[in-house]
Amino acid sequence: MAAAAAIKSLLRPSATSPDFSALLPLSASSSASCVSFRSSGFQPSFLGIRLADPAHPTIPALRIRSAGRGVRIEAAARPTILVAEKLGEAGLALLRDFANVDCSYNLSPEELCVKISLCDALIVRSGTKVTREVFEASKGRLKVVGRAGVGIDNVDLQAATESGCLVVNAPTANTVAAAEHGIALLTAMARNVAQADASMKAGKWQRNKYVGVSLVGKTLAVMGFGKVGSEVARRAKGLGMQVIAHDPYAPADRARAIGVELVSFDEAISTADFISLHMPLTPTTAKIFNDETFAKIKKGVRIINVARGGVIDEDALFRALDNGTVAQAALDVFTIEPPPKDSKLVLHENVIATPHLGASTVEAQEGVAVEIAEAVIGALKGELAATAVNAPMVPAQVLSELAPYVILAEKLGRLAVQLVAGGSGIKGVKVVYTSARDPDDLDTRVLRAMITKGIIEPISSVFVNIVNADYTAKQRGLRISEERIFRDSSPEIPLDSIQIHLSNVESKFASALSDAGDITVEGRVKDGIPRLTLVGSFSVDVSLEGNVILCRNVDLPGNIGRVGRILGEQNINISFMSVGRTAPRKQAIMAIGVDEEPNKETLKKIGETPTIEEFVFLKL
Ligand SMILES: NC(=O)c1ccc[n+]([C@@H]2O[C@H](COP(=O)([O-])OP(=O)(O)OC[C@H]3O[C@@H](n4cnc5c(N)ncnc54)[C@H](O)[C@@H]3O)[C@@H](O)[C@H]2O)c1
Numbered sequence: 001m002a003a004a005a006a007i008k009s010l011l012r013p014s015a016t017s018p019d020f021s022a023l024l025p026l027s028a029s030s031s032a033s034c035v036s037f038r039s040s041g042f043q044p045s046f047l048g049i050r051l052a053d054p055a056h057p058t059i060p061a062l063r064i065r066s067a068g069r070g071v072r073i074e075a076a077a078r079p080t081i082l083v084a085e086k087l088g089e090a091g092l093a094l095l096r097d098f099a100n101v102d103c104s105y106n107l108s109p110e111e112l113c114v115k116i117s118l119c120d121a122l123i124v125r126s127g128t129k130v131t132r133e134v135f136e137a138s139k140g141r142l143k144v145v146g147r148a149g150v151g152i153d154n155v156d157l158q159a160a161t162e163s164g165c166l167v168v169n170a171p172t173a174n175t176v177a178a179a180e181h182g183i184a185l186l187t188a189m190a191r192n193v194a195q196a197d198a199s200m201k202a203g204k205w206q207r208n209k210y211v212g213v214s215l216v217g218k219t220l221a222v223m224g225f226g227k228v229g230s231e232v233a234r235r236a237k238g239l240g241m242q243v244i245a246h247d248p249y250a251p252a253d254r255a256r257a258i259g260v261e262l263v264s265f266d267e268a269i270s271t272a273d274f275i276s277l278h279m280p281l282t283p284t285t286a287k288i289f290n291d292e293t294f295a296k297i298k299k300g301v302r303i304i305n306v307a308r309g310g311v312i313d314e315d316a317l318f319r320a321l322d323n324g325t326v327a328q329a330a331l332d333v334f335t336i337e338p339p340p341k342d343s344k345l346v347l348h349e350n351v352i353a354t355p356h357l358g359a360s361t362v363e364a365q366e367g368v369a370v371e372i373a374e375a376v377i378g379a380l381k382g383e384l385a386a387t388a389v390n391a392p393m394v395p396a397q398v399l400s401e402l403a404p405y406v407i408l409a410e411k412l413g414r415l416a417v418q419l420v421a422g423g424s425g426i427k428g429v430k431v432v433y434t435s436a437r438d439p440d441d442l443d444t445r446v447l448r449a450m451i452t453k454g455i456i457e458p459i460s461s462v463f464v465n466i467v468n469a470d471y472t473a474k475q476r477g478l479r480i481s482e483e484r485i486f487r488d489s490s491p492e493i494p495l496d497s498i499q500i501h502l503s504n505v506e507s508k509f510a511s512a513l514s515d516a517g518d519i520t521v522e523g524r525v526k527d528g529i530p531r532l533t534l535v536g537s538f539s540v541d542v543s544l545e546g547n548v549i550l551c552r553n554v555d556l557p558g559n560i561g562r563v564g565r566i567l568g569e570q571n572i573n574i575s576f577m578s579v580g581r582t583a584p585r586k587q588a589i590m591a592i593g594v595d596e597e598p599n600k601e602t603l604k605k606i607g608e609t610p611t612i613e614e615f616v617f618l619k620l
Pocket residue numbers: 150151152171174175178223224225226227228229246247248249250278279280281284285306307308332333356357358359360
């Protein structure tokens with residue numbers, strides 16, 4: 001009740017605000033928490049209070065947005081998450097606490113495209129193809145795709161990135177399950193468990209036919225020494241096998257630590273008795289096992305694949321099995337899933353097959369469900385997920401210390417682009433960061449993305465975020481270069497200033513051009529507030545919280561009053577103002593912060609003020 005009362009008192013009617021409390025159907029058991037909502041992916045867009053009222057589970061969370069000097073209260077619509085494949089209950093419970101959850105399994109591609117336009121997030125396993133068509137059909141609403149598992153080869157990452165949709169996966173929770181399945185297939189294959197079981201069920205007793213091979217002392221080549229591969233290696237050593245591994249990107253010391261030698265691809269395939277595949281499906285690994293490979297492989301080798309079907313040319317494997325080059329294969333994954341019922345590979349007597357069961361243990365599925373639910377919820381809240389697949393991973397502490405600079409960066413970008421005269425296309429953007437930090441201690445990727453967002457969004461219909469910022473800039477031919485200037489101040493503060501220079505452009509406000517002829521704006525963060533500190537070569541000091549009017553005039557008494565009166569007559573509130581001048585009574589620019597947007601008439605009057613030589617209104 002205390003929380004509800006506190007909120008009601010917060011919302012009590014006053015001289016300037018109406019009574020919002022009637023909107024709140026709060027009961028004695030209501031609870032409230034202060035949250036920051038983020039609408040654009042990684043910038044807090046407003047602070048709010050989220051209400052939870054068990055007596056009214058259907059009331060939407062309320063968000064309280066600052067609007068000018070007052071507040072606006074809006075119902076914060078719960079996001080909608082489409083779960084397109086079966087997900088563990090613990091993960092579903094987390095999702096349902098946060099969002100409307102639509103569990104619709106076995107959707108056709110067409111049905112998925114229809115549903116997706118109503119969803120903010122989509123969760124899939126490996127059975128759903130998240131194609132370019134899906135992203136196009138979402139029309140920008142889809143913010144995050146969660147892959148409840150490791151492999152993201154069923155998600156069109158390029159299309160996701162282009163549409164600014166974050167893709168996250170759950171890379172760790174099914175590692176052990178996949179490794180255990182690899183070992184299960186290895187031992188079952190070596191001892192013909194599946195074939196012998198089928199034979200017994202057919203009423204036979206074929207002890208001579210199903211003589212197996214021993215594992216102890218044999219060489220196992222692990223292809224792909226990542227999470228699953230290294231767990232398989234560890235277990236195989238426990239079975240008394242010699243383990244070698246091939247992985248062009250794995251550190252040798254990690255392999256050495258568990259007694260595994262890293263070798264070349266050719267050495268691995270020409271010496272191993274068993275080969276276990278654990279690499280991702282990428283353009284480089286696609287069909288890496290083909291006729292040519294099988295020609296070099298040790299005769300009579302046994303192959304296990306719990307990675308991806310596509311890393312093997314399945315027709316070539318069939319030929320190699322038929323001619324005895326490969327003695328046996330144990331396959332959990334296939335190029336097309338499910339494979340055709342009459343797949344000659346699956347039906348081959350020396351093949352044992354499972355229907356992509358590597359991750360399918362009760363424990364792994366619960367773990368994956370929780371891991372992906374947390375990642376998707378985090379992403380919808382605007383946090384940068386640690387498991388983001390198509391966005392830079394920026395540690396939480398870096399994001400938190402850069403938070404005010406993130407806002408500054410976007411506002412400076414917005415400001416700079418509005419100073420460009422129509423018709424002069426922007427090509428070169430130079431960003432100069434002044435900082436006492438070593439360049440390695442200053443991660444500017446988020447800042448660059450926000451500057452890009454600030455520059456591009458006011459002049460296009462594209463939604464820009466950290467996922468698609470670099471791509472969108474490139475698409476528009478925008479070259480963004482970054483420069484660091486060392487400043488001998490406290491390295492505790494990440495940044496002293498950010499300057500944006502737009503080169504080779506005309507400006508609608510000539511005073512914004514620096515001596516070098518670039519549109520130049522600079523900003524700093526003071527007491528946590530982003531401020532504009534330089535326009536062209538004029539120093540100013542204006543908070544970037546509202547909209548800004550820049551006027552150039554000769555620095556004479558009365559100018560401020562004249563413009564102030566015009567604004568006052570229209571009930572436009574000046575929040576701050578600053579004058580930058582070359583010298584007393586010489587050229588000056590007035591930077592005026594205004595809470596409301598002046599109408600055309602008011603702007604015209606400012607322009608007609610005799611002492612004003614030029615002016616521009618900038619919406620932030
Ligand atoms: N069958 C299943 O249910 C199941 C379950 C989990 C994972 N998987 C699959 O297993 C594979 C491995 O998963 P992970 O979690 O270990 O991934 P991982 O990213 O931890 O490991 C993959 C390793 O492959 C290596 N690699 C990349 N290109 C290579 C190449 N050309 N040759 C050799 N190695 C190469 C990488 O350096 C990395 O070390 C993935 O394809 C994943 O989708 C399948």
